[in-house]
Amino acid sequence: MLTGGGDCPGLNAVIRAxxxxxxxxxxxxxxxxxxxxxxxxxxxxxLSPQRVSGILPRGGTIIGTSRTNPFKLDGGVEKxxxxxxxxxxxxxxxxxxxxxxxxxxxLFREHGFPVVGVPKTIDNDLSGTDYTFGFDxxxxxxxxxxDRLHTTAESHNRVMVVEVMGRHAGWIAVMSGIAGGAxxxxxxxxxxxxxxxxxxxRRRHARGKSFSIxxxxxxxxxxxxxxxxxxxxxxxxxxxxFGHVVLGGVGEALGREIEQRxxxxxxxxVLGHVQRGGSPTPRDRVLATRFGLKAAELAHKGDFxxxxxxxxxDIVAVPLDEATAELKLVTPEWYDVARAFFG
Ligand code: F6P
Numbered sequence: 001m002l003t004g005g006g007d008c009p010g011l012n013a014v015i016r017a018x019x020x021x022x023x024x025x026x027x028x029x030x031x032x033x034x035x036x037x038x039x040x041x042x043x044x045x046x047l048s049p050q051r052v053s054g055i056l057p058r059g060g061t062i063i064g065t066s067r068t069n070p071f072k073l074d075g076g077v078e079k080x081x082x083x084x085x086x087x088x089x090x091x092x093x094x095x096x097x098x099x100x101x102x103x104x105x106x107l108f109r110e111h112g113f114p115v116v117g118v119p120k121t122i123d124n125d126l127s128g129t130d131y132t133f134g135f136d137x138x139x140x141x142x143x144x145x146x147d148r149l150h151t152t153a154e155s156h157n158r159v160m161v162v163e164v165m166g167r168h169a170g171w172i173a174v175m176s177g178i179a180g181g182a183x184x185x186x187x188x189x190x191x192x193x194x195x196x197x198x199x200x201x202r203r204r205h206a207r208g209k210s211f212s213i214x215x216x217x218x219x220x221x222x223x224x225x226x227x228x229x230x231x232x233x234x235x236x237x238x239x240x241x242f243g244h245v246v247l248g249g250v251g252e253a254l255g256r257e258i259e260q261r262x263x264x265x266x267x268x269x270v271l272g273h274v275q276r277g278g279s280p281t282p283r284d285r286v287l288a289t290r291f292g293l294k295a296a297e298l299a300h301k302g303d304f305x306x307x308x309x310x311x312x313x314d315i316v317a318v319p320l321d322e323a324t325a326e327l328k329l330v331t332p333e334w335y336d337v338a339r340a341f342f343g
Pocket of ligand 1: 276
């Protein structure tokens, strides 16, 4: 198995489940180290039940990860196929988000590669599954941060802007904002204008509240009534091998705008990779474990080109193509729930 893309809490729980279920059926497991880079470069490690003992509550991934895309490397795909067959592996469990699973889907489609997928990402933006593991932990961390910012905001009569991750999807912002009682939540899918956000804050202050919490998703574009919008991204606007711009910084820009336009003293907190670190919540451990068992079952049966997914309370198998066709974005209905508490 391999883990690819940004790490997230629960990866080790999947690894443990796949190894334990496979061992019980008489299969040996091998780790491909550091995502797709490991298959391009032939980086393998045997994974025994002893090796995965005690990793259930541990964050990160014991087998490493990377954002390597073999389709972007000269001869990358040929090396993947060669190393895989040289090592004598029967099936690959690819644990990742849209990028990692997008590579898996393409390898299956174009080369009949024997792969099954497990949906991982704190962003919760994968179609085909109700939830990805890692998301609940990220939302828990962000909610706790919002709770803490509330008390200091109130003491100082300040506006606190909290920037959370999520890339093009505002799920972490919406869920942690609802759970933490945010006064304004800004997301990429439905970009409320800066003017409107300031109006909500003034309305709240007019009601006698002297502090406010604003949650902004990193992919939100600063939007104005004039129709202009601006994506604030990492300084050099660097992109990874999957073409994603490195995001971050919109919180600072928004905080400046709010302070200038309203005159309310404003501070900004960027949660960053804290949202991805540390131990998974019980819910993520359980979901990751169930996904791992399903992926092992699919791999043992030779039912390739599928991904383990959560539908309602059931774990099912969905085609990888379906899961990676488009991103799952925040729906208007969900944003309405958040908006009911603005201002
Ligand atoms: O996809 C997960 C994620 O944490 C996004 O929310 C974020 O934009 C990105 O990864 C950060 O990537 P990196 O770890 O490469 O800085």
